Structures are given as C-alpha cells and as structure tokens.
Amino acid sequence: MKIGELSKLTGVSVRSLRYYEQQGLITPQRLDNGYREYHVLTVEQVNTIQFYLKLGLSTEQISRFLQCVLISKEAFCKEVMPIYQARLKELNEQINQLTLIKSNLEERIQAIQADCVQYGGKLE
Numbered sequence: 001m002k003i004g005e006l007s008k009l010t011g012v013s014v015r016s017l018r019y020y021e022q023q024g025l026i027t028p029q030r031l032d033n034g035y036r037e038y039h040v041l042t043v044e045q046v047n048t049i050q051f052y053l054k055l056g057l058s059t060e061q062i063s064r065f066l067q068c069v070l071i072s073k074e075a076f077c078k079e080v081m082p083i084y085q086a087r088l089k090e091l092n093e094q095i096n097q098l099t100l101i102k103s104n105l106e107e108r109i110q111a112i113q114a115d116c117v118q119y120g121g122k123l124e
Contacts, residue, residue, distance in 0.1 A: 001037070001038050001040065001042075002035060002036065002037065002038070003017055003018070003028070003035075003036045003038065005038075006038045006042060006043065006046065009043050010043055010046040010047060010050070012046055012050065017046070019059075020046065020049060020059070021036075023059045023060070023063055024063055025045070025049055025059060025062060025063055025066060026038070026042055026045055026046065026049075028042070045066070048066065048069060049062055049066065052066075055087065056087055056090075056091070057083065057087060061083050061087075064079045064083065065079040065080045065083065068080070
C-alpha cells in the first residue's frame with residue numbers, strides 16, 4: 001500500500017508517517033519509481049506507535065522496544081519496564097507540581113475574595 005492509503009487507514013498524517021520512517025519506526029519498501037510501499041502489517045505497527053505516543057512516550061523511547069512488542073505481545077522486553085517506570089515518575093512529578101500550583105492559586109483566589117469583601121468591592 002502507498003503512504004496515502006496507510007494514512008487513511010490509520011488516521012495518521014503523511015507527514016507523521018514520513019517522520020516515523022525517519023526515526024526508524026516503520027520501514028517501507030522503495031519501488032523503482034521511488035514510491036514507498038508499505039506492508040499490510042504496517043497498519044498495526046502505526047497503531048502501536050500511536051498507542052505509545054498517547055502514553056506520553058517519545059519516538060526515541062518507542063524505537064527502543066517497538067520491534068519486541070510487535071513480535072511477541074506476550075513477552076515484555078527488558079527495555080519496556082524501565083521506560084514505563086520513568087514515564088510514570090515524570091507524570092507523578094508533574095502531578096505534584098500541578099497540585100502545588102493549584103493550591104497556590106486557590107489560596108490566592110481566597111485572599112483576593114477576602115480583600116474584596118473587606119473593602120466592599122465586588123467580584124465579577
């Protein structure tokens with residue numbers, strides 16, 4: 001299948017598919033005319049890439065274990081668990097930071113509201 005058809009089947013832009021190829025995540029055959037020809041299994045490969053991108057992993061991280069995941073869904077590559085753990089740690093740090101920001105904003109809002117009430121101002 002050509003790149004446009006792969007794009008339609010996966011919902012991934014042609015530009016992104018070319019980027020995945022550049023990153024070594026997918027590999028098309030090249031026809032004599034230079035066109036890319038993708039194997040039907042590339043659809044599953046692109047869907048798997050999209051799944052991991054939605055988990056917040058980078059294409060660099062995905063490239064480290066993608067082939068293992070595609071070859072054996074039952075087997076977990078030794079590279080996968082550390083990447084998952086690192087991503088979870090990053091997310092927890094972001095959650096903690098956002099929780100702190102939220103708390104600070106709530107305190108500031110309460111202080112502003114108290115000042116407005118104290119001085120007879122109106123909050124819009």
